[in-house]
Amino acid sequence: MGGVLEIRDLHKSFDSHHVIQGFSMDVVEQTLSCLIGPNGAGKTTLMDLISGRLKPSSGSVRFRGDELSGLSESDIARRGVGRKFQVPAVFKELTVRENLEIAFSREVNPFRNMLKFRDKAMLAKLEEVSVLVNLENRLSIVAGLLSHGETQWLEIGMTLMQEPQLLLLDEPIAGMTEAEVDQTAKLLREVRQHSTLIVVEHDMGFVRRVADMVTVMHMGTHFAEGKIDEIEANQNVREIYLGTEEDAA
Amino acid sequence: MNGNIYHDKRAQWVVYIVFFVSLGLIPVMQADPFLLNQLAVFGIYGLLAMSISLCWGTGGILNLGQGIAFGMGAYGMAMTMQMQSQDPEFSPLPSFMSTNGLEQLPWFWEPFWSTGGGIFLALAVPTIFSLIFGALMFQARVSGPFFAIMSLAMLSAFYILVLDMQPYTNGANGISPRMPLEVAGYSLDPYSPAAYWLIFGLLFSLTVLAKLLNQSKFGQIVRALREDPERVRFLGYNVALYETLIYAISAFIAAVAGCCFTILIQYVSPDQFDVVFSITMVIWAAVGGRLSLIGAIIGAFLIQGSESYLGDQFLNSWHLILGFFFVIIVRFLPNGLAGLLEMLLAKRSRSSTEESPPHGRAKSPAAANAEKAGV
Amino acid sequence: MDYSWAPLMGSLVLGLSIASIWLVAALGLTIIYGTAGVINMAHGEFIMLGAYAAYCAQAYLGTPFLLCLPISFVVVALIGLFFERVLIRYLYHRPLDTLLATWGVSLMLTQGVRMIFGSSPKYVQVPEFLSGNVSLGIMNMSSLRILIVLMTVVLIVGIWYLFYRTYFGIKIRAVTQNREMAASFGVNSERIYMCTFALGAGLAGVAGCLFSALAIVLPTMGSNYVVESFLVVVTGGGPLVGSIAASAMMGEFKSFFSYFFNSTFAQFLLFVLIVIVLRFRPNGLFANTAVRR
Ligand SMILES: Nc1ncnc2c1ncn2[C@@H]1O[C@H](COP(=O)(O)OP(=O)(O)OP(=O)(O)O)[C@@H](O)[C@H]1O
Ligand SMILES: [Mg+2]
Numbered sequence: 001m002g003g004v005l006e007i008r009d010l011h012k013s014f015d016s017h018h019v020i021q022g023f024s025m026d027v028v029e030q031t032l033s034c035l036i037g038p039n040g041a042g043k044t045t046l047m048d049l050i051s052g053r054l055k056p057s058s059g060s061v062r063f064r065g066d067e068l069s070g071l072s073e074s075d076i077a078r079r080g081v082g083r084k085f086q087v088p089a090v091f092k093e094l095t096v097r098e099n100l101e102i103a104f105s106r107e108v109n110p111f112r113n114m115l116k117f118r119d120k121a122m123l124a125k126l127e128e129v130s131v132l133v134n135l136e137n138r139l140s141i142v143a144g145l146l147s148h149g150e151t152q153w154l155e156i157g158m159t160l161m162q163e164p165q166l167l168l169l170d171e172p173i174a175g176m177t178e179a180e181v182d183q184t185a186k187l188l189r190e191v192r193q194h195s196t197l198i199v200v201e202h203d204m205g206f207v208r209r210v211a212d213m214v215t216v217m218h219m220g221t222h223f224a225e226g227k228i229d230e231i232e233a234n235q236n237v238r239e240i241y242l243g244t245e246e247d248a249a
Numbered sequence: 250m251n252g253n254i255y256h257d258k259r260a261q262w263v264v265y266i267v268f269f270v271s272l273g274l275i276p277v278m279q280a281d282p283f284l285l286n287q288l289a290v291f292g293i294y295g296l297l298a299m300s301i302s303l304c305w306g307t308g309g310i311l312n313l314g315q316g317i318a319f320g321m322g323a324y325g326m327a328m329t330m331q332m333q334s335q336d337p338e339f340s341p342l343p344s345f346m347s348t349n350g351l352e353q354l355p356w357f358w359e360p361f362w363s364t365g366g367g368i369f370l371a372l373a374v375p376t377i378f379s380l381i382f383g384a385l386m387f388q389a390r391v392s393g394p395f396f397a398i399m400s401l402a403m404l405s406a407f408y409i410l411v412l413d414m415q416p417y418t419n420g421a422n423g424i425s426p427r428m429p430l431e432v433a434g435y436s437l438d439p440y441s442p443a444a445y446w447l448i449f450g451l452l453f454s455l456t457v458l459a460k461l462l463n464q465s466k467f468g469q470i471v472r473a474l475r476e477d478p479e480r481v482r483f484l485g486y487n488v489a490l491y492e493t494l495i496y497a498i499s500a501f502i503a504a505v506a507g508c509c510f511t512i513l514i515q516y517v518s519p520d521q522f523d524v525v526f527s528i529t530m531v532i533w534a535a536v537g538g539r540l541s542l543i544g545a546i547i548g549a550f551l552i553q554g555s556e557s558y559l560g561d562q563f564l565n566s567w568h569l570i571l572g573f574f575f576v577i578i579v580r581f582l583p584n585g586l587a588g589l590l591e592m593l594l595a596k597r598s599r600s601s602t603e604e605s606p607p608h609g610r611a612k613s614p615a616a617a618n619a620e621k622a623g624v
Numbered sequence: 625m626d627y628s629w630a631p632l633m634g635s636l637v638l639g640l641s642i643a644s645i646w647l648v649a650a651l652g653l654t655i656i657y658g659t660a661g662v663i664n665m666a667h668g669e670f671i672m673l674g675a676y677a678a679y680c681a682q683a684y685l686g687t688p689f690l691l692c693l694p695i696s697f698v699v700v701a702l703i704g705l706f707f708e709r710v711l712i713r714y715l716y717h718r719p720l721d722t723l724l725a726t727w728g729v730s731l732m733l734t735q736g737v738r739m740i741f742g743s744s745p746k747y748v749q750v751p752e753f754l755s756g757n758v759s760l761g762i763m764n765m766s767s768l769r770i771l772i773v774l775m776t777v778v779l780i781v782g783i784w785y786l787f788y789r790t791y792f793g794i795k796i797r798a799v800t801q802n803r804e805m806a807a808s809f810g811v812n813s814e815r816i817y818m819c820t821f822a823l824g825a826g827l828a829g830v831a832g833c834l835f836s837a838l839a840i841v842l843p844t845m846g847s848n849y850v851v852e853s854f855l856v857v858v859t860g861g862g863p864l865v866g867s868i869a870a871s872a873m874m875g876e877f878k879s880f881f882s883y884f885f886n887s888t889f890a891q892f893l894l895f896v897l898i899v900i901v902l903r904f905r906p907n908g909l910f911a912n913t914a915v916r917r
Pocket of ligand 2: 045086
């Protein structure tokens with residue numbers, strides 16, 4: 001079991017604002033790593049850098065040995081990196097079914113897609129995923145009408161339709177009810193059976209339930225890494241969280 | 250489970266059949282050649298409105314410069330027809346060129362000696378131009394109002410260029426070929442039912458193809474990028490490529506319309522590149538409903554029909570009425586008359602589902618939660 | 625100065641004059657787009673209304689030309705205010721629809737003016753000292769064009785002062801940057817948009833008044849300026865400095881190209897150049913950074 005994703009000495013600055021400062025990280029095949037850190041630590045920015053939304057100022061991101069930085073968003077997605085955004089991004093005017101259908105991107109050639117009307121492989125996948133994310137009864141609803149939790153599920157479902165090898169989930173349980181969080185935890189454990197996940201999450205209870213590995217980010221650096229118990233026992237990690245609480249007060 | 254018959258694919262195709270069969274029957278019932286010619290011109294407007302609906306409705310790309318493709322197609326056909334009436338040996342030069350001091354046929358007129366080659370160029374040049382312009386703009390992620398303005402600027406650039414190149418285009422006077430288009434020895438009289446059926450056949454087949462395109466996976470992806478191009482990118486699709494293609498397909502349809510226009514009118518002038526005309530195309534689609542191909546076509550029929558029949562009485566105030574009507578549509582009916590129909594049908598289907606147990610669309614959140622808990 | 629350089633210098637000065645005309649035409653559009661994100665397609669018609677306001681003031685009240693400037697400003701600002709209240713304010717969150725709706729407005733305005741004043745051209749008289757030429761050493765330039773350059777500078781300084789040195793300006797900039805945040809500090813964004821729109825319309829009126837002396841007054845004269853004004857705003861990206869830089873660049877290139885080709889082909893080249901610039905700066909030269917998600 002080798003490393004799927006290797007991040008080496010990554011830097012990113014906006015004008016003079018140095019947001020990611022020499023971040024390095026290794027992610028092992030078929031694990032679920034949780035990325036935690038106070039607000040503004042740079043977690044979303046890191047996901048942007050991996051998925052190609054932003055270009056790093058320097059450093060490298062390697063996915064299965066291939067350099068990702070420099071590729072376009074769609075190329076990175078084609079290589080098997082799926083992403084769920086912090087602010088849920090689904091197609092609100094389209095139905096849940098259409099959202100999932102579009103996300104099935106095994107064929108991206110526009111000319112072949114012009115001739116594609118009924119896709120058996122897609123339908124099979126759709127059936128599987130819609131059950132997995134619990135939307136099988138909501139398929140003909142316009143996505144804009146879904147509840148907040150359901151929208152999160154739909155977007156997770158969309159990334160699953162992409163059949164990714166690496167999933168980046170930015171705050172997947174924000175706005176969910178207790179019962180929905182339980183379901184999501186179960187879902188993520190199931191997905192982990194055949195793909196690798198990086199999950200950004202603030203809710204430590206949830207992290208405890210799903211994480212194989214926890215990475216702490218602080219001011220754009222790799223601050224600590226380990227099993228959840230080690231992290232919770234780590235005095236320095238406590239300090240950065242308490243520190244930010246003091247700042248907030 | 251979706252109750253609204255507006256979204257029912259079978260119902261939509263029934264509407265298509267009824268619509269096109271009734272259009273196709275017109276020459277059987279109506280023999281007045283002038284009226285037939287005018288109705289055929291309406292068919293061209295329908296084509297243009299449909300092309301806008303494809304680009305703007307499906308793809309969300311507001312193109313205020315559709316006149317570029319239309320005008321290029323129209324000029325290409327005019328050049329073809331002009332050369333048909335020239336004699337290679339005795340009078341190889343159209344008379345306006347000699348009046349403007351040219352002694353030789355310009356090189357880019359040469360291919361138009363051949364009818365097939367001329368028509369091919371009339372369609373290919375605008376399509377290739379759109380591929381290039383679209384690729385430039387969409388790769389740079391120029392979008393929304395910016396793209397609209399750029400297409401408008403490009404159009405006005407072409408307008409002044411055509412006006413300016415007097416020796417080659419006859420400037421503001423335009424080109425008026427003496428004879429109707431001749432294909433394979435058959436002369437296509439613009440006032441004949443044959444001309445009407447040509448336009449009708451093109452409108453029918455291109456609209457059906459466009460509808461199929463909309464229903465394909467390609468259409469689905471284009472609809473998605475109308476809402477959120479960035480999200481589509483992260484699903485692995487090359488958004489710029491999709492945008493460029495839908496834009497170029499729409500331009501190709503406009504070029505076809507341009508060719509037909511010259512066949513029917515036997516005249517072309519820089520007016521075909523006029524900004525107001527291009528925006529009028531957008532008005533047709535907006536009024537009829539940009540999301541619906543047939544809606545857009547009907548929008549063109551309605552507006553141009555009322556312009557010709559009310560225009561005589563309200564000649565002076567026609568633009569005032571049109572402007573006012575357009576403002577009202579944009580303000581209150583962003584999806585046009587087709588959107589209005591959709592709303593009415595949705596109301597009907599909702600009131601009929603309320604009697605049956607709660608299913609499908611109108612599900613209360615509580616019911617939905619209960620359902621989830623049960624799973 | 626070396627003789628062979630004189631024509632080139634002259635073309636530079638001419639470029640400056642072209643730039644000032646485009647900039648003064650685009651000022652109102654810049655403010656409206658920069659603040660509220662509205663592409664006002666009726667802008668050219670606002671310019672036309674400014675010209676007709678000047679014509680009316682002169683023909684019916686005998687107002688001297690320079691006094692027509694404030695009159696045009698007020699008249700067109702009020703007309704702009706009217707359209708903002710009855711139409712635009714419902715469309716702020718739908719940029720493409722504002723573009724279309726304002727185009728409908730422009731159709732109505734052109735036709736309305738044609739019905740009232742007819743299609744024949746109107747003329748506006750300018751005072752003696754503006755109808756001559758001024759010698760600039762290497763070339764002569766009409767004093768009217770010099771007035772336009774001066775007016776452009778005056779208006780820019782005025783706008784700069786309003787935006788960066790007054791309380792109203794702070795509020796405008798707050799709303800531009802973050803509407804919700806500004807609202808939570810008690811800034812009424814609706815009022816700000818309304819005032820900005822009226823101000824932008826008024827500036828178009830001033831431009832119209834200036835142009836009424838430069839050329840004949842016609843119901844369709846707006847379309848002569850509207851594409852260039854849009855290109856100034858689009859190339860500049862929205863902020864005032866953007867429009868200044870863009871109009872300077874465009875004016876100089878236009879004049880430079882005209883030096884080698886005829887003026888229509890120069891215009892064509894200029895448009896192609898802008899397409900290429902946008903290829904590399906798709907949000908304009910001075911655009912704000914992309915939205916977060
Ligand atoms: N486009 C940008 N321009 C300037 N600064 C930015 C930009 N994007 C992010 N930042 C800054 O980078 C820092 C990290 O932001 P980021 O969103 O990555 O944090 P985060 O860890 O995801 O926080 P949260 O937990 O609140 O989601 C913040 O200080 C933010 O203000
Ligand atoms: Mg974040």
